[in-house]
Amino acid sequence: MKKIFLIIISILVLQTAFSQVVIHPTALFIDPKTKTGTLEVFNTSEEMNEYDVIFKFGYFTYDSLGNGYTRFDDNTAEQKYSLLPYIKAYPSKMMIPPKSSQVVRIVVRNVPNENQFYWTRIIVGANPIIPQIDTVSKDMVTAQIVLRSEIIGLVAYMNGQNESKLDMELDKVFRDTNGVNLMIRHKRGGNAPFWGMANMKILSEDGKTVLEQDLGLAIYFDCVQKVSLPADKLQPGKYKLHLFVTGERDEVPEEFNSKSFKPFSKTFDFTLN
Numbered sequence: 001m002k003k004i005f006l007i008i009i010s011i012l013v014l015q016t017a018f019s020q021v022v023i024h025p026t027a028l029f030i031d032p033k034t035k036t037g038t039l040e041v042f043n044t045s046e047e048m049n050e051y052d053v054i055f056k057f058g059y060f061t062y063d064s065l066g067n068g069y070t071r072f073d074d075n076t077a078e079q080k081y082s083l084l085p086y087i088k089a090y091p092s093k094m095m096i097p098p099k100s101s102q103v104v105r106i107v108v109r110n111v112p113n114e115n116q117f118y119w120t121r122i123i124v125g126a127n128p129i130i131p132q133i134d135t136v137s138k139d140m141v142t143a144q145i146v147l148r149s150e151i152i153g154l155v156a157y158m159n160g161q162n163e164s165k166l167d168m169e170l171d172k173v174f175r176d177t178n179g180v181n182l183m184i185r186h187k188r189g190g191n192a193p194f195w196g197m198a199n200m201k202i203l204s205e206d207g208k209t210v211l212e213q214d215l216g217l218a219i220y221f222d223c224v225q226k227v228s229l230p231a232d233k234l235q236p237g238k239y240k241l242h243l244f245v246t247g248e249r250d251e252v253p254e255e256f257n258s259k260s261f262k263p264f265s266k267t268f269d270f271t272l273n
Contacts, residue, residue, distance in 0.1 A: 020045040021126040026153040027251045028106060028122070035108045039153070041124055043096040050127045051096055053089040053104055055155070057082040058121045059193070059220040066183055066226025070121070070152065077221070083120040083157055086111045108157050115160035117192035125150045156256070158192065164258040165189035166196065166217070170241055170268035171224060179231040180272065182241065186219045190258065193220040196247040200227070203240040210234065216249065234272055241268045 022042040030037045043049050058072040078084070090105045111118060126149040171183040188194050195218055202211040211233050247261035248254075 020047075020049055020128075020147070020149040021051065021124055021151050023122075023124050023151055023153050025251070026151075028153065028155045029253050029256050030106065030108050030155065030157040032158060035111075035157075037106045037155070038103050039106065039122075040101050040103050041094070041096065042101045043098055043126070045126070045128075046098050048095060048097055048129055050129060051094050051102070052125050052127070053092045054123050054125075055084055055087055055089070055120045056123055057084055057119075059119070060218050061220060062223045062225050066181070066224050068225070072121075081116070081118055083108065083111070083118045083155060086118070086157075087120060087155065089122075106155060111157060111159060113159065115191055117156065117158050117162065117164075119154060119156045119193075122153045122155050123150055124153070158256055160191070162192045162256055162258045163190040163260045164192040164194040164247075165261055166194040166219060166245065166247075168198070168243060168245065168266060170270065173270045173272065175231065175272070178228055180229045180234045182227040182229065184225045184227060186217075186223050186225060188219045188222055190260070192258070193218065194247070194258070194261070195219075195249045195252045196245060196261075197249060198246075199244040201242040202229070202234065203242060205238045210239070217245070236272050238269070238271050241270060243267075 020043065022044055024040050024042070028037045028039050041051055041053075043051070056072060057074075057078040058070050059074070059077070060068060061071050062068050086108050088107050088109075090107065091102075094102050094104075096102050106122075128147065165188070167187040167189070169185040169187070171185045173183070174181055198215040198217055200213055200215055201209050204210050211229060215227065242265065244263065244265045246263045247258045
């Protein structure tokens, strides 16, 4: 008697060129009046796929070295800010033909009446259809590599008005093999994460702009961010870091912007050896 072996190797693919799933928008802000929102899930592959929608509390932050990552293990923050107990997706599982899409309805109910911001991460996964055992030849031992794609987005809900605030300080500046690094400390205040933009200019001792770039800010809690700059642009000498911070981002609807935040400028002196 011949035995049939079907070996399946599952590999997770997160938002790469091989990804089989795209969502729009990637940041969904729930209407506080209707308590609903919609996002569209796209099958970008050439095959029929099965898709699932799950929610998991997490937020973007920076590690002890100043590198950005999404943190999923903050139980204290989850108890206070998580949308998980109040959110549902319809449908949560679906089959989507190739090059097609499905609208998913997100519903929020019974959120505590606190004047604060609640959120969760939405994770949409794509699973290729696996052939049934009886479609595999009985003479073959078959190994399949199954690529599961996932994309992670944000679902947010604001009770009351956004009153987020932000302050920024320059902690230190140092060189390493990657270039010149600025360690910028973010101090967030108010009742919601801060979303905004910072225009950053590096000025030489004689006042000329040596380098300029825009930083997108998504500050959920106090943190220190590392900003790496090319070493060839900054020779030893004295410099000024000039920051101009605004509280608006294209991804955030105007009604979710902080009503109390005022754009500000700050300048810091530093020396490079």
